[in-house]
Amino acid sequence: MKNKIIHTQSSAEIKNELPILGQMGSFSVILFAASLISPLFPKAFPVPAPVIGLIILYLLLVTHLVKLEWVERFADFMIGFISFLFVPSGIQLATSLDILKNQGLQLITIIVISTIILLVVIAYTATFFIWLKRLIFHRDVSVEEV
Amino acid sequence: MTEQSIIEYLGTPIFGICLSIIVYLIGEWLFRVTNGFFLFQPLFVGMVLGIFVLWLMAHSLKVDVAWLYRHTYKPGGDLLFWFLTPATIAFAVPLYKRNDLIKRFWLEIILSLTIGLLIALYCIYLICKLFGIHDAGIASLLPQAATTAIAMPIAEAIGGNPAITAMACIVNAVIIYALATFLLKAFRLNEPISQGLSLGSAGHAVGSAKAIQLGSIPGSMASVAFVLISIVVDLVVPLFTNLLGISQ
Numbered sequence: 001m002k003n004k005i006i007h008t009q010s011s012a013e014i015k016n017e018l019p020i021l022g023q024m025g026s027f028s029v030i031l032f033a034a035s036l037i038s039p040l041f042p043k044a045f046p047v048p049a050p051v052i053g054l055i056i057l058y059l060l061l062v063t064h065l066v067k068l069e070w071v072e073r074f075a076d077f078m079i080g081f082i083s084f085l086f087v088p089s090g091i092q093l094a095t096s097l098d099i100l101k102n103q104g105l106q107l108i109t110i111i112v113i114s115t116i117i118l119l120v121v122i123a124y125t126a127t128f129f130i131w132l133k134r135l136i137f138h139r140d141v142s143v144e145e146v
Numbered sequence: 147m148t149e150q151s152i153i154e155y156l157g158t159p160i161f162g163i164c165l166s167i168i169v170y171l172i173g174e175w176l177f178r179v180t181n182g183f184f185l186f187q188p189l190f191v192g193m194v195l196g197i198f199v200l201w202l203m204a205h206s207l208k209v210d211v212a213w214l215y216r217h218t219y220k221p222g223g224d225l226l227f228w229f230l231t232p233a234t235i236a237f238a239v240p241l242y243k244r245n246d247l248i249k250r251f252w253l254e255i256i257l258s259l260t261i262g263l264l265i266a267l268y269c270i271y272l273i274c275k276l277f278g279i280h281d282a283g284i285a286s287l288l289p290q291a292a293t294t295a296i297a298m299p300i301a302e303a304i305g306g307n308p309a310i311t312a313m314a315c316i317v318n319a320v321i322i323y324a325l326a327t328f329l330l331k332a333f334r335l336n337e338p339i340s341q342g343l344s345l346g347s348a349g350h351a352v353g354s355a356k357a358i359q360l361g362s363i364p365g366s367m368a369s370v371a372f373v374l375i376s377i378v379v380d381l382v383v384p385l386f387t388n389l390l391g392i393s394q
Binding site: 027030031034043044045046047048049050051053054055057058061062068071072074075076078079080081082083084085086087088089090091092093094095096097099100106107108109110111112113114115116117118119120121122123124125126127128129130133143145146 | 162165166167169170187188189190192193196197200201211212215216219222223224226227229230231232233234235236237238239240241242243244245247251254255257258259261262263265266269270273274277279283287290291293294295296299300303307309310312313314315316317318319320321322323329333335337338339340341343344345347348349351352354355358361362363369371373376377380381384
């Protein structure tokens with residue numbers, strides 16, 4: 001945690017950070033481009049604008065067309081907010097109260113089990129492939145926090 | 147109060163915004179005073195409390211809950227909901243910060259997500275069968291690993307109920323946010339790459355935010371997982387349902 005604070009302070013001081021309105025501007029332009037691209041995908045293969053936007057911003061960062069200090073602070077701010085932003089989606093369940101009344105307990109049980117299945121199965125599959133890379137293909141798999 | 151005056155007094159976005167913020171703050175407060183009791187996650191408390199407030203209002207005003215939701219909460223709720231779009235794009239930043247890992251492990255990431263998802267889908271299918279869920283119910287639950295905006299249209303295309311899919315997506319996020327630390331410990335998942343990939347897949351954007359708290363490796367892996375898994379679901383789930391003969 002301490003490291004993180006020092007890191008953000010230094011990045012604000014050393015690099016030329018874009019003011020927050022400018023950072024919002026970068027996001028808006030990307031989002032606008034994404035919303036133009038999203039309808040081009042066929043109905044059977046939907047790719048929503050936020051996902052396209054994420055990919056665009058990633059590609060712009062990788063190609064250095066957009067600098068990290070143009071978007072970093074606003075991005076950190078938005079990510080810190082995300083669990084609050086899901087409150088409206090949660091409250092939206094108020095419209096499905098009749099589904100919940102009829103088969104709620106069963107449904108919620110299955111969803112909870114499915115969540116744990118997704119978490120555990122994907123984690124073990126990933127661990128297996130990393131193990132494979134290390135033991136069979138003798139590659140370096142050590143990773144370090146920065 | 148007549149329906150007209152309810153809309154007049156509560157139909158502006160500020161009602162939904164106020165309610166969302168207040169219930170979330172109550173959640174944060176409860177979480178703090180109980181020293182982080184997992185059931186008092188702000189998102190979970192906010193959601194339950196918000197629904198309860200709307201239900202209570204609907205009963206005392208003698209109107210339908212869904213009607214009340216649409217005419218009073220939704221205008222403000224939609225406004226806040228929109229901000230999920232820039233928040234989703236923001237995950238490109240933690241992803242880019244550990245681009246070195248993406249370059250080294252891209253093949254393992256793609257393989258783990260595709261094969262892991264297929265195994266998980268089959269397990270979910272079996273669980274549904276065990277509980278005696280009909281085909282439409284199964285079709286609603288299979289796309290839940292994708293982000294809501296992808297999961298809902300897919301569920302509809304394969305003959306499911308998008309409302310149940312949306313419910314599954316939000317419950318995923320709530321569970322992962324509340325139980326991630328416990329589940330990772332219980333299943334002895336210590337490998338940071340696996341932690342990230344699984345949190346991003348099972349918990350969507352909220353799971354990724356959780357992974358970022360664990361560190362930069364799980365954070366970047368969760369960000370890539372939550373985008374990639376959505377696209378894998380896009381491609382795999384319709385085929386999978388065809389194979390099992392669920393979809394019409």
